[in-house]
Amino acid sequence: MIESICSDESAENVPRLVLLEATRRVLDEARRSILSPSGPLPEASTLEHSALAMEVAREVEGAMKMGLRKVINATGVVLHTNIGRSPLPRSALDAVESACGGYCNLEYRLDDGVRGTRQEHLEPLLCALTGAGGAMVVNNNAAAVLLVLRTLARGREVIVSRGQLIEIGGSFRLPDIMHESGATLVEVGTTNRTRIEDYRNAIGPNTALIMKIHQSNFRIVGYSEDVSLRELVAVGKQQFIPVVEDLGSGSLVDLAPSGLTGEHTARQSLDGGADLVTFSGDKLLGGPQAGLIVGSIEYVDAVRKHPLTRALRVGKMTVAALEATLREYLDPESARESVPALKMLSEPESSVRRRARRLKRRIDSSGAAGVTCRLTDEVSRAGGGSLPTAEIPTCCLAVTHSGLSAPDLEKLLRGSDPAVLPRVKDDTVLLDMRTVSDDEVAVLAGIIASIDQ
């Protein structure tokens, strides 16, 4: 029965377990609907063999698809956490394949034939790129912050400005991480104004650290005052208290030439005197998810020796992808081309517009019934808590369909294969071409042309 419903030849490739589970789910649901004390009895036709088999086939089809699927990002948010933040550079994908398809020297020194560490592949590169004395990598930046606080401030106090007690989407709340680390948060200043005296007055015998946190996803504008890293470092030095900066995004190149200001590079932060700096691997760096800790060798060594380090360590896929991504930055100019996140952020609007025109031509010539589209000027966002106020000029394709409302069209695109995530504004579906790559244009055009209502 099922085989006759799963019409294509793939039916025989359906694992027994999948078929059993799907059948069980459908029959359970049918039973539930019959036994439900409230509501009408289900239509008899929905309980016929053929109808149930059809349901099972649908379930099977869903279960046979990968849960993790490709998405075309037409939102214009470059570092979108919900869809995986940064796409990896080609070299990183190749490195993962080469290192992880078989064995690799993850913790083995091929020269001497002795045991090595996974950090050895990354530390020299990070030190060269940031000017740090030491560096190490953990699972993500939240883990990096936790580990640094736990190592250097457990049972002691950490001074933070009230204006920097951030929450990042996905439940990273600095006060919570601080609490979990065993450190005590000492808040100074007010939400909009913190002065250097506030820090000075808060320092006591139990102060372990002064911490500066990048505000990431918001800006306080207007009547506000913040203390510079240099001032904090000067106070820290006087009192022998280390200063840690959580950069969040932590770019490795200056983005100002692309018109994007407001993000420090990790090197700037270390040059400014921070003892340790933490940042993410998959925000402006454009690599895999990771938490990078760079700074003076004595503090990095202390962090390295903490037992929690073992629990937060990165896997070989991360080491491979991150090493390859970092190597791209050895030539910063070529990194702007080869690291997709950087390329998308710095691509001139005129070039985005050409891609939008190409998509429009393809859609127009496909003769798709009911579909109309036009180019429109818009702004893209960096996302990922980076450059929160930056408005990056972009070009979108506004798509409408005579038979569909904007939410319905959005839903249809979301359900396509690959899925397409547009942005909906003023009841119009917008495809922001800044985050759509050249080789996705044809696929995207095909998806829109095949909308059939």
Ligand SMILES: *Cc1c(COP(=O)(O)O)cnc(C)c1O
């Ligand atoms: C994003 C961010 C984090 C969390 O980093 P993950 O890599 O997502 O764990 C921590 N601090 C700041 C300032 C951030 O912007």
